[in-house]
Every structure is written in C-alpha cells, then in structure tokens.
Amino acid sequence: MPTNSNIKLVEERVRDGSDTSCIVREMGGNVDLVVVGRRHDTGCQALSGLAQWMEVPELGPLGDVLASQDFTAAASVLVIQQQIMKASHSSILN
Numbered sequence: 001m002p003t004n005s006n007i008k009l010v011e012e013r014v015r016d017g018s019d020t021s022c023i024v025r026e027m028g029g030n031v032d033l034v035v036v037g038r039r040h041d042t043g044c045q046a047l048s049g050l051a052q053w054m055e056v057p058e059l060g061p062l063g064d065v066l067a068s069q070d071f072t073a074a075a076s077v078l079v080i081q082q083q084i085m086k087a088s089h090s091s092i093l094n
Contacts, residue, residue: 017049017061024065028073036062038081 010027014020027034038060050061059067063079 014046016045017047020046020062021050021065024062025071028071028075031073031075033076033078034066035078035080036060036066038063038079 012023014023024034038058047061050065051057054061054064056064056067059079060081063077065071066075066077
C-alpha cells in the first residue's frame, strides 16, 4: 500500500481537559488542518473543565480552544457533528 508523507495522524493520551488543551496548543505550528468533533460525552475526562471556559459553544470544547487567541497557528479547523436522526412517523407506527 502506498504511503503519503503529507498526511499524518497523531494520537495523544491525556488525563484531563488541561492536558488536552496543552497538547492542542503545542501542535500549533505543525499542522495545516485540524478535524475535531463537536459533541462529546459530558462526562468525558479528557475534556473536563474546557466547557466552563468556552466562548463559542457552537464549536464544542475543542473547536473553541482552536478558535481562541491562544492558538496561534495558521491552521484550518473543521468541526464535525454527527446528526442524530429521530424516528420517523412511519417507524413509530409499525
């Protein structure tokens, strides 16, 4: 399988929101694109405390960190959200 040296996936282990915030800020100048999810489990330890400081809740805790003035990289940020489908009327009746 051919490899592409232009794409790199990085996984980091964190204990709490403070660790997560530090890791995100440290990667600043090394990335061109950051993809983050918007909705997370409210009890997620890796994001603990970040929601309390959000200025733009529409972006979610990580998107907010990346959009803050503290994140100085010139990277694009893509915030994604899974749509949760409600049951349709016909499926309820059957």
